[in-house]
Amino acid sequence: MLFSFWTGTSVGMHSELTTSNYTNILTGRTFWETVRWTLQVLAIVLACSTIIGVLVAYFAARVVAIEWVRTALVFLLFVPFVVSYVIRMITWIPLFGRAGLLNTALTEANILDEPSDLFLYTSPSMVTALIFLYVAFIIGPTFFKLRQLDEDLLRAAQNLGASPFKTFWSVELPLARPGIVVGWIFVSVMILSDFATERIIGGGLSPLLAGTVWRRAEVLLWPQASAQAAVLVVITLAIAAGLLRFAQLERDL
C-alpha cells in the first residue's frame, strides 16, 4: 500500500511521497473504462451463473432422487479445480478453437460455412468461460441450502395451493438466498482477482481489472500497480459488504 504513494520511474522507485499515482489513475480514462467493463462482466457472470447455478442446484437437490448420485454430482463440479489452471484453460482450444469440436460440429452440420473465431479469444467466450469456471461456487452453497431445508415447508406450501414453480419461487428461492449470496461473494472475489481467464480465453484484448494491476507489477511499475490494487481492493470489499448486507436483511445466513 505504501508503495502506491511513492514515485515510480522506469528504473525503480524512491520514497518521495506523492499522490500523483492516484490522481493519474483517478483521471485515466482507460482505467475507469476497465473498471466499468469489469463490473459489467461481473454483473453478467453473476446473473447467468445464478440462473444456471440455481437450476443445477435445484436439479441436484430435488430431481435427483438417489443420495449418492446427488453427492457425486455436486462433487464432480469441483473436480476441474484439481487440475492446474493453465491446463484447464488450454483444454478450451480443442473444444472451442478453429479446429475445435464445436466448430467441427457446426461446419459439418452446415450451420456454419467455415470455422468461427467467435468461440475463443473474444469477450463472449471470456464471459462464458468465467460463468462455467465459477458457477460451481453458486451451485455448491445453493445446493446445500436447498438440502438443508425442512421438507415439511415444501409440503405445507403445496398443500396451501403452491404449484412446484410457486413453491420454488416463494419458499425455496428465498430460503436458499443466503447460499446464493455466499456464492455471489465467492464469484465476485474470484472474478475481481482473476487475471488469467481474461488472457487465456479472452485473448487479453478485453482486459479485466486484476489483469491490468498484474501487468503493472510485471513491468515493475509498482507504485501504479499498488494504487490500482488499492482501488481493486476497495471495489472488492464494497461489493462483498453490499452482498453480505443483502443476505443479512433476512438474518438467516
Place this chain on the structure above:
Amino acid sequence: MNQQPIQEPRGMSRRRFLANTGYAALGVGAVPTLLAACSGTSEPEHQLQLRTQGIGTTVLDPVLAQFTAETGIPATGTQVGFGEMVPLWIQGGYQNQWDVMEAQGAQIAPLVEAGTLQPIKVADITHWDSLLEVFRVPGAAGQDGDGHPFTQVYTQEARDSGALDEVWVVPTVWNGDSIGYRTDLVGGELDSYAALWDPQFAGQVALFNSSLRAPMEVLATFVGTGEYQTEGTIGNPSRNDVDFAIDFLIERKRDGQFRLLWDDFGHAIEILDTGEVSLMNAWEPIVREVAARGKPAVYGTIKEGYNMWFHGIVLSADSPNYDAAVAYANFWHEGFAPAEVANQGYMTPTPSVAQAALQGADSPDAGVNAWDYWYNGGGRDRGSVDDIASRAAWWWQFPDESEYLESRWQDFVAT
C-alpha cells in the same frame, strides 16, 4: 538513458545511502573489516558460497551441480518469475539473501540505480577477450541506438575513463526474439515485422502481451521503410514515438488484426500448434517446440533485426562472495552450461570457448551437433552466431518513458 551520467534521484532512500556507502567501503577492500566490526568478532577465514537467483531459463540444477563439482564452491539456486526478480531485491529487501542475480540486460539499470550491485573486475573474467564484440567493444556491429548491450555491461566510470576495467554484469546467455509463423497458414516466407500488421493476416495474429515488444516492432517496421523517424530510439522511444506506435496498434486492433495477446509460454505453443493463429511475435523455444511437433513452424529472420536480450551475472552489493560470483561467471563461459541451454536456442557470448563442448552435444536434428545446428547456420531458419549477433533492431530495456508506454499500452489492450 545509460549514456547519460546517472543522476542523483530526487529522493534518496536510506537503502540507497547505505548501499552507496557500501561501495565506497568496498572500493578499498574493506568489506571483511566492516563485517567484522559489525559482528564484533574477527573472522578471517570466510567460507565461499554461491547463492544465485533468477528465472528458470538460467538457474538450472545440473549447471549448479557441475559448478560445485568443478570449483568446490557450494551453490544454491532460487528460481523466481521474471517480474519478481528486481522487486525482490529492491522493494522486497531480500538482496542480502543472495550473492548473484542472473539478471536480464534490461534489469541492470534499475538494480544499478537502486545501488544494489557491486562491480566485477574485467581482469577476473578468464574468457573476457573471447566475448562477442557486441558486448564489450564500443560501436561493435549489433549494438542498438542506445549502444546496448555494451552500455549496459560496463560501469559508467569504466566507460567514461575508457579503461573498460569494471562491469556491472558478466553476460552468460543471449538470444534474439523474432516472429514465429506457420508457412502452411501464411503461404510462404516472412522477413519483416510488417507481416504482423498486414491486413491479409487479419484475425490470425497473436502479440506478446508486453508494452516492450509490439510497440518497438511497429517502430522498427516504419523506421525500416523510412516512413518514420524516431525521436528517441526503438528501444527507448520518446512519448511521440510511443504515441505513434500505440495509435497505429489501436487502429489495427479496431480493424480486427489481432486474434489475441499471449502471456504464457505453454499457451503460446498451443495457439501456433493448433493454428489458432498463423503468426505471432515469439520466443525461439515456442517455435522450436511447434516445429518439433511436426508443424511447419518457422522462426523468422527479420530484416529489421531481432529484439535482442541477454542474461548475465550481477553481484549483490551486500555479497561477501565475490570470488564465487566470478567463478560462476567463468563457469558459464565454458562448455557445460552453454550445452545445457543450447537446445532452447539460447547462446553463449563466448562461442569460441564453448565450441568444442557444443560440437560434442546433440541438437534437435539427428546427426547434426549442437554447434553446427545452433551456431553455424545448421538450422534451416537460423543464421550463424555472428550473423545473429549483428542483427539487432534493439536490445531489451526499460525505456525512460516506461510508465507512459505502459499506460498507452493499456489503452491499446483495453480499447
Place this chain on the structure above:
Amino acid sequence: MGESEVPAAVVEFKDVSRRFGDTLALDSVSFAVRQGEFFSIIGPSGSGKTTTVRMIAGLEAPTVGTVKLFGKNVAAVPPHRRGTPMVFQSYALFPHLNIRDNVAYGLRMRGVAKPERRSRADDLLGLVGLEGLGDRRAEQLSGGQQQRVALARAIATEPRVVLLDEALGALDAALRIEMQVELKRLQKELACTFIHVTHDQSEAIAMADRILVLQGGRLEQVGTPAEVFARPKTRFVAAFVGQNNLMDATSTGTTGDGLHRIHTPLGDFLAKESDGHPIVVGEPATLIVRADALRRVTPGQTPNQFGGTIAGARYSGTTVTFLVKASDGTEYRMEEPESLTHNECHSEGDRLRIGDDVVVGWDADHAYLMQQPT
C-alpha cells in the same frame, strides 16, 4: 355402518395399498370420512397413518387402489390443486415470512390481493387468539403460538378438509389439552372436516367423532371412540386403545343366563357375550378386562378372580395403577382411585406394597369376550 350410502363422503379410500420397496406401508385399506367429521387416524409408528394422510394431500400416491376426494378420483390431481391444507408436528412455518404473511400464504397462492389477504390474515390471527402478533417472526413465538399460526394458515382459504399430522405432538401435556379443546371448537365453528393423525389414543378419544385404527398398514377398526374403546374388534385395538388386560380364553359352554363358561390359564371364569359378537364354543377367544374393572376382592367374593403378587405401582394424580403378577407370570393392570390408597379410612394394613399377595377380581358385566380372528 352404511358409509357407502352417505353421498357426502369427503374422503374415500378403496382398497388402497402403498408399497415402499419391500415394505407394504398400507395394505388394502378402505374407509370413508364424512362431511363435517372430526376423524382421527391412530396407530403406532409404522402403522401407515402418515402415509394415509399424505395420500389425501397428494404427497403420496397409492400403489394400488383409489383415493377419492369429494367423490372424485384424485389420482391425477397434484397436491396444490386438492385444497387440503395440512398442519404439521413441526409447524412448518415459513421462516422467511412474518406471521401475517404465513397465514396469508394460501390466499396469496390463490391470487388474493395483498390488502385483502392481510386483513383476512389478521382476522384469522384474532380467531386463534394471536391478534397483534402479525409482524412477528415464527421463531419469536412459543410452540403453542406457532401451532395456532399453523392452524390459522391452514384454515385461511376456508378449506373443506384440514389435515393434521401429529399436529399437537410437539406440545407439552397441559398445552396439548388446551389445544384439543380449541381445535374441537374451531372445527365445529367452521363446520369443516378435520382429519387428524396421532399416535396418542387418548387425544383421539377426546376429540374424534370417529377413529380409524391402523396397525402394520392394515385397518383394524373404524368406529366412534366409544365403540373402539369399549368394543374393540381386534386384540390389537383392545390393547392399543385404553388400558385393557387381555387373557386367552376358550368357551366351554354357556350357562342358563347367557354367560359363557370360559377356560383361561388362570382358571375358569364366567364371561358375557356382547351384542353382535357371538362366541363359538371351543374356539379360541380373548377375554378383555379393563384396568379400572379389576379390583381387590376377598377370596370367594366373585367367581372371576385370581391371586397374584404386586410387582409395581404407578401413581398418576387421581389414580394409581398396580401391576399384578399372576401365577402364570403375566402382569395385569389394576387401576384404583388414588383415594383408596391414601384415604385415612384405610388402615396402614390395607396399603398395597410391592411384594404383597393380593386376590383380584372383576364383575362379568365389566369384561368383554371377543372371538379371536381366524
